[in-house]
Amino acid sequence: DVKVTQSSRYLVKRTGEKVFLECVQDMDHENMFWYRQDPGLGLRLIYFSYDVKMKEKGDIPEGYSVSREKKERFSLILESASTNQTSMYLCASSLWGVQYFGAGTRLSVL
Amino acid sequence: KQEVTQIPAALSVPEGENLVLNCSFTDSAIYNLQWFRQDPGKGLTSLLLIQSSQREQTSGRLNASLDKSSGRSTLYIAASQPGDSATYLCAARGSGGSNYKLTFGKGTLLTVNP
Numbered sequence: 763d764v765k766v767t768q769s770s771r772y773l774v775k776r777t778g779e780k781v782f783l784e785c786v787q788d789m790d791h792e793n794m795f796w797y798r799q800d801p802g803l804g805l806r807l808i809y810f811s812y813d814v815k816m817k818e819k820g821d822i823p824e825g826y827s828v829s830r831e832k833k834e835r836f837s838l839i840l841e842s843a844s845t846n847q848t849s850m851y852l853c854a855s856s857l858w859g860v861q862y863f864g865a866g867t868r869l870s871v872l
Numbered sequence: 873k874q875e876v877t878q879i880p881a882a883l884s885v886p887e888g889e890n891l892v893l894n895c896s897f898t899d900s901a902i903y904n905l906q907w908f909r910q911d912p913g914k915g916l917t918s919l920l921l922i923q924s925s926q927r928e929q930t931s932g933r934l935n936a937s938l939d940k941s942s943g944r945s946t947l948y949i950a951a952s953q954p955g956d957s958a959t960y961l962c963a964a965r966g967s968g969g970s971n972y973k974l975t976f977g978k979g980t981l982l983t984v985n986p
Contacts, residue, residue: 766915793972804978805961812972820973852915859904859923859965861974863915 765789768853768864775871781840783867785853793856794836796820796828798849799866805852811836843871874899876964878977885952886985893947893980895962900940903967906974907936907947910959919960920947924967952984 769784787794795810797820807820811830825847829837836855840847848871854861875898885891895905904923908916920929920936922945928937935948945962959981963974 795972802978805963805976807973810972854916856972859906860918860921861906861916861963862918863908865915866913868913 766853766855766862766864768851768867770867771865773867773869775840775843775869777844777871779840779843779871781843781869781871783838783840783851783853783869785836785838785855785864786834787836787855787862788834789855789857789862790833791855791857791862792833794830795854795856795861796826796836796838797852797854798822799852800849808838845871847871874902874964874966874975876962876975876977878960878962878980880980881978882981882983884983884985887952887954889952889984890948890950891952891982893949893960893962893982895945895947895977897943897945897964897975899964899966900943901967902940903965905936905938905945906963906965907934907945908961908963910961910979912958916961949982952982954984954986957982957984 765788767786796808797805809828811817827839851867853864906921907919922938933950959979961979963976
């Protein structure tokens with residue numbers, strides 16, 4: 763079974779803090795993705811990576827950056843968290859077009 | 873730009889009923905279409921994936937169909953059970969240069985009443 767693990771289920775941070783969301787997959791997938799999910803807006807792609815050290819902006823990259831130093835790990839970074847970044851963050855990895863998701867991290871920025 | 877729409881946004885049915893969830897997409901040049909299930913506060917679980925060359929896929933009580941020419945996919949659930957209650961999302965993968973990306977619908981919230 764494919765396993766995509768997000769390091770935290772719930773996070774509470776303060777405005778202006780630097781926040782790291784970590785995602786690890788155990789299936790040697792090349793492609794990894796970060797989404798955020800908000801009521802009424804659905805899932806929106808923030809960034810994706812198709813190989814180590816390779817990344818591409820998704821639909822809403824503003825305010826975020828990513829890091830992929832190793833194949834199995836894809837990190838989402840909020841350089842200076844803001845209240846409008848309160849959301850559910852979902853990580854996924856894919857092989858042959860099928861995306862496998864982690865359990866999600868619910869981030870609250872106060 | 874691909875847009876994916878799911879109708880209805882919410883559906884409530886009695887246990888045992890057969891039901892159909894609808895998904896439409898504006899750009900028929902897709903690589904595949906994937907159906908997911910999401911339980912409250914959880915991540916997404918992949919249910920079925922249909923390649924662009926396929927018409928349907930089946931898994932247990934679930935059957936997904938794809939009609940590229942009309943820009944539609946349906947998810948059929950037979951003999952629904954309370955455990956089927958969840959949000960169902962469809963997502964289309966583009967066939968162009970950035971074909972890693974999925975475009976998601978906003979989902980249909982299904983409630984199956986005992």
